Amino acid sequence: MTSIDEFRARARAWLEQNAKPFDEAAGHDGEGTSVPLEESKRFQKALWEAGFAGITWPKEYGGQGLGAEELIAFNQEAADFELPTGPFVIGLGMPGPTILELGTEEQKRRHLPPMLRGEEIWCQLFSEPSAGSDVASLQTTATRTETGWVVNGQKVWTSGAQYSDFGAILARTDPTVPKHKGITMFIVDMHHPGVTVRPLVVATGHAPFNEVFFDNVEVPADAVIGEVDKGWDAAVVMLRNERVAIGAGGRARTNALGYDSLLEAARTRGLESDPAIRRRLALLYARESALTAYGRVLHEETTAGIQIGARGSAAKLAGAELALWAADLAQDILGSDLALGSADLDRVVAAVVGAPGGAVAGGTNEIQRNIVGERVLGLPKDPGVDRNTPFNQLKLSR
Numbered sequence: 329m330t331s332i333d334e335f336r337a338r339a340r341a342w343l344e345q346n347a348k349p350f351d352e353a354a355g356h357d358g359e360g361t362s363v364p365l366e367e368s369k370r371f372q373k374a375l376w377e378a379g380f381a382g383i384t385w386p387k388e389y390g391g392q393g394l395g396a397e398e399l400i401a402f403n404q405e406a407a408d409f410e411l412p413t414g415p416f417v418i419g420l421g422m423p424g425p426t427i428l429e430l431g432t433e434e435q436k437r438r439h440l441p442p443m444l445r446g447e448e449i450w451c452q453l454f455s456e457p458s459a460g461s462d463v464a465s466l467q468t469t470a471t472r473t474e475t476g477w478v479v480n481g482q483k484v485w486t487s488g489a490q491y492s493d494f495g496a497i498l499a500r501t502d503p504t505v506p507k508h509k510g511i512t513m514f515i516v517d518m519h520h521p522g523v524t525v526r527p528l529v530v531a532t533g534h535a536p537f538n539e540v541f542f543d544n545v546e547v548p549a550d551a552v553i554g555e556v557d558k559g560w561d562a563a564v565v566m567l568r569n570e571r572v573a574i575g576a577g578g579r580a581r582t583n584a585l586g587y588d589s590l591l592e593a594a595r596t597r598g599l600e601s602d603p604a605i606r607r608r609l610a611l612l613y614a615r616e617s618a619l620t621a622y623g624r625v626l627h628e629e630t631t632a633g634i635q636i637g638a639r640g641s642a643a644k645l646a647g648a649e650l651a652l653w654a655a656d657l658a659q660d661i662l663g664s665d666l667a668l669g670s671a672d673l674d675r676v677v678a679a680v681v682g683a684p685g686g687a688v689a690g691g692t693n694e695i696q697r698n699i700v701g702e703r704v705l706g707l708p709k710d711p712g713v714d715r716n717t718p719f720n721q722l723k724l725s726r
Contacts, residue, residue, distance in 0.1 A: 335394075336401040342378050346371075347409040363412035365491055371412050372446030382420070382444040384627075385428065390441030396628040418488055419443050419450030423496040426513075426566040430554040435515070439494070451518070452566065453483040453497035453540060458724060460485075460688075461695045463498065463567075464507040464560060465724060468542065470499035470514060476548040477501075479516065482541050485689070489525045489538040492518045496566065497542075502557050503720040510719060511559035513566075515551040516542075531681050568640040570690050584679035585654035587613045593661050593676070608657050615653070619646050638703035645696035648686040655683040 375381045383399045385391025424443050427435050442448040459465040468481025479499050495516050502510030522545040527535035554562035599605045626636050658680055687693045701707040
């Protein structure tokens with residue numbers, strides 16, 4: 329049996345041979361879109377062939393069958409390298425684990441190995457123009473047919489939809505029951521002729537998100553993830569995975585607002601000895617370390633089969649708050665340099681401008697606080713006046 333140290337050494341050796349070391353001075357686009365898609369696919373396949381993709385996933389579905397310790401060890405070593413795996417982050421972090429937990433045996437064997445090998449890219453289709461943080465108010469419909477379902481509606485803020493092969497979509501299948509019921513999660517083919525993807529440009533100048541339209545998109549009967557009309561249960565599973573992935577990803581040198589990057593920025597500007605800056609850098613290191621440790625606990629519990637429940641929202645909230653706090657620190661360190669801009673600061677500028685988005689993506693900070701308050705701390709629930717009203721009787725903007 330390979331020890332953690334041996335696994336770590338093997339991972340380090342492979343990364344040194346196959347991945348680019350992180351170069352602070354090289355410049356990046358801030359969104360991870362500079363690498364051609366085919367190159368990302370080749371790298372993901374090589375990662376899988378080397379035994380470093382799906383580290384904790386079962387072997388029968390293409391994974392390595394290892395534990396959280398190996399996953400954490402690999403992530404720690406990978407922090408010093410630039411891995412062109414961005415297109416696969418959503419699929420492997422959200423739909424993949426959800427199918428692993430709720431999918432049929434056929435779905436697992438059909439989709440999980442291709443995800444790990446870089447052959448399929450997935451997206452998540454939850455948010456809508458009139459149903460952002462209140463996902464349960466979604467208006468996209470799925471109507472039953474003799475052979476399956478037909479989906480109609482619109483989704484928004486969908487990352488990676490422009491190059492995805494499949495998506496996990498929530499649609500309303502029974503409007504006569506309250507909004508959290510009568511929802512079903514489906515696997516949808518993003519190459520179906522009825523799917524239209526349009527990019528959305530954000531404040532950073534990039535277009536990481538999309539709006540997606542579904543016009544009479546057919547999905548087969550066996551495309552249901554979980555159970556018909558119980559899609560909210562499946563959504564809770566996926567949102568839990570999403571929030572852990574967003575909030576507890578661990579420290580990486582490629583993070584423009586991370587401790588390593590801001591320490592180097594302070595050194596370059598002669599601020600390393602400034603007591604106030606030193607104190608805040610130390611606090612940044614402490615907060616990053618605490619979030620990494622919390623993420624490690626959640627990953628280990630998940631691998632051990634322990635339900636982490638709403639504690640994933642605590643990780644997501646902590647990660648979003650940390651990004652906002654670090655953005656303030658970056659502005660104090662860089663001062664007018666940040667405002668004037670330069671090629672070597674493109675990453676930081678994009679990260680500072682994009683930081684508020686982290687307080688919205690995956691559920692707003694306010695939503696996360698409600699979840700933590702109600703489901704972790706046991707505080708009283710909000711009144712929820714529409715909780716028991718049939719969806720087709722709600723007054724919604726359409």
